[in-house]
Structures are given as structure tokens and as C-alpha cells.
Amino acid sequence: MADQCTIPVIDLLDFPNQSSNLITASEEWGCFRLINYHHILPSTLMSDMKDVVRSLFDLPVEIKRQNVDVIAGSGYMAPTVKNPLYEALGLYDMANCADVDKFCSHLDASPHQRETILRYAKAVHELFMSIGKKLAERLGVKGENIGIENWPCQFRINKYHFTPESVGSPGVQIHTDSGFLTILQDDEGVGGLEVMNKSGEFIPVDPWPNTLLVNLGDMATVWSNGRLCNVKHRVQCKEAKIRVSIASFLLGPRETVEPIPELVDDDHPKRYVPTTYEDYRKMRLSTKLQAGEALALLHTQSSDK
Numbered sequence: 001m002a003d004q005c006t007i008p009v010i011d012l013l014d015f016p017n018q019s020s021n022l023i024t025a026s027e028e029w030g031c032f033r034l035i036n037y038h039h040i041l042p043s044t045l046m047s048d049m050k051d052v053v054r055s056l057f058d059l060p061v062e063i064k065r066q067n068v069d070v071i072a073g074s075g076y077m078a079p080t081v082k083n084p085l086y087e088a089l090g091l092y093d094m095a096n097c098a099d100v101d102k103f104c105s106h107l108d109a110s111p112h113q114r115e116t117i118l119r120y121a122k123a124v125h126e127l128f129m130s131i132g133k134k135l136a137e138r139l140g141v142k143g144e145n146i147g148i149e150n151w152p153c154q155f156r157i158n159k160y161h162f163t164p165e166s167v168g169s170p171g172v173q174i175h176t177d178s179g180f181l182t183i184l185q186d187d188e189g190v191g192g193l194e195v196m197n198k199s200g201e202f203i204p205v206d207p208w209p210n211t212l213l214v215n216l217g218d219m220a221t222v223w224s225n226g227r228l229c230n231v232k233h234r235v236q237c238k239e240a241k242i243r244v245s246i247a248s249f250l251l252g253p254r255e256t257v258e259p260i261p262e263l264v265d266d267d268h269p270k271r272y273v274p275t276t277y278e279d280y281r282k283m284r285l286s287t288k289l290q291a292g293e294a295l296a297l298l299h300t301q302s303s304d305k
């Protein structure tokens, strides 16, 4: 039986050898550790970006509040009574230079910070294209044909103010990511992220510097007609240290999202009705179904039988 405790590892420099592992990881786990991608995102850029992110969180709160929402939840989130440990800054589309510029201007970013953020955004976008096309091609779709270059990429940086009193409590509740793919640069020293395996157990994602975690979200499940897994995950406070992570989300097509014809046949009838990412996101927010359960609201009649 496949190992249910070890998160799969995918080596970006070992393709096409890794193609079947990529699909297995995406089907069985909905997440994997990515290694050997530094020709696209160098480790110096990763650590420069972490420094920039830490300094953005150190800005006065009046400045951070200038990072306003473009879509619900895309901008500054201050710690709340309900979630006092968590703080986030973000922008709607890191694939759009104007959006990145606006984010930098709102936060009074220095030329060095701006350049680092722009370079990081470009590199992560290139990684999305590389992983997305490999996934699509292995499933029988030409990467170029899915229009992936034009999909928006949300960007969010997370800071967890973990204290001795908060050990054992949640930093982020269990959820799935709503988009297609997530690239997460987690904290290189402080753990807490956990992903759920097929048996429903939470498996810790221990820090592993100079690697990335890739998650698949709800849009990948719709697009693949249920074949790819939207991984459930959460962040727990395990130790009294500040934890910082950088999350980038390739959301999905701007237009309709529906199962690709290549994965629909008599044995695999269409499981989801067409939607748009925007409508789906609104549905998740209004129903408060954050852990993938909202997908059931998209089931076709035949899949409900």
C-alpha cells in the first residue's frame, strides 16, 4: 500500500520521468514537495523575498490598512478576536504588473522591495506554468489549450503570532484552497502546517528549507472531473515563535470552469456543472463551506444519484 505518512516529492528537473508520480501525488494527496526548481526561482530570491515579507509586516498598521481588498479577502487582514494569531497581506493578481505595482505603492515599498516582489511574482508564475502544463499534458490535454497563461494568480503573505499560550490552538482552520494550484513557501524553521491524507489523518508538513509545497485546490477537482484531489489542510500552533509563509494561488480560468472533455466518458460522467471561479468563491464565502464541501453544490444530477 502507498505510504500514507510521507508527503510525495517531485523533482522538477526529472521530467518526463516524474510525470506519473506527479499525477499519483495529485490524485492521492493533492499536494507534494517540489525540489530542483531553482533554475526558475533561485534560493537567493526566496530568502530575499522572505526578508521583504517580514519587513512589510513590520510596517505601521495604518500603512498595512492601505492594502485594501480587490476581491473579498485579497487585501490586509488584521488579527481579530476570533483569530488573534493570524495576520495577512495580499493582492489579487500577481500575474498582472499593474496589480503588483499598486500593492507595492500602497505599502510604500522601496525600489529594492518592489524589484524583489516583481521578480518573485514572475518566477512563481513561470513555475505555475511549468507545473500546470505538465499536469495537463499527462492528463491528455495540451498545456497551451487550457489558456493557463491568462489565469489570475492571487498572492498572500501570512504571519502567525504564535505565543506560549497559543500552543495547541489553530492558526488557520481546516480548509481547501479554492483555486487550481497553490505554491507555498512555508517557514524554513517553524512548523505547524498539516495536510490531510486519504485516511483522514493530519500529517505534519515539517519545514524543509529551499523546497516549496504545491497544493491542488477545488478548481483542480472540478476541472479534472473529480480525478485530482483538493487537499484539506490547516495550520496549528506548535511552538511559541513567529511563523511566516508566502502563498501564491493560480486561481483558474477567468471564464467558465468545467470538467475537461478528455476526462469525461461513459465510465466517468460529468460530475460538475459549469461555473466560474468568481461564482464559486462567492458560494464558498456565503455558505461558509471552506473545506471543499461547496463542491457538492456543483454536482450534476447524474453524480448525485
Ligand SMILES: O=C(O)CCC(=O)C(=O)O
Residues within 6 Å of the ligand: 156, 158, 172, 177, 184, 186, 187, 193, 233, 235, 245, 247
Ligand atoms: O501558512 C501556511 O503554511 C498555509 C497557509 C494556507 O493554507 C493558505 O494561505 O491558504
Ligand SMILES: [Fe+2]
Residues within 6 Å of the ligand: 175, 176, 177, 233
Ligand atoms: Fe491553504
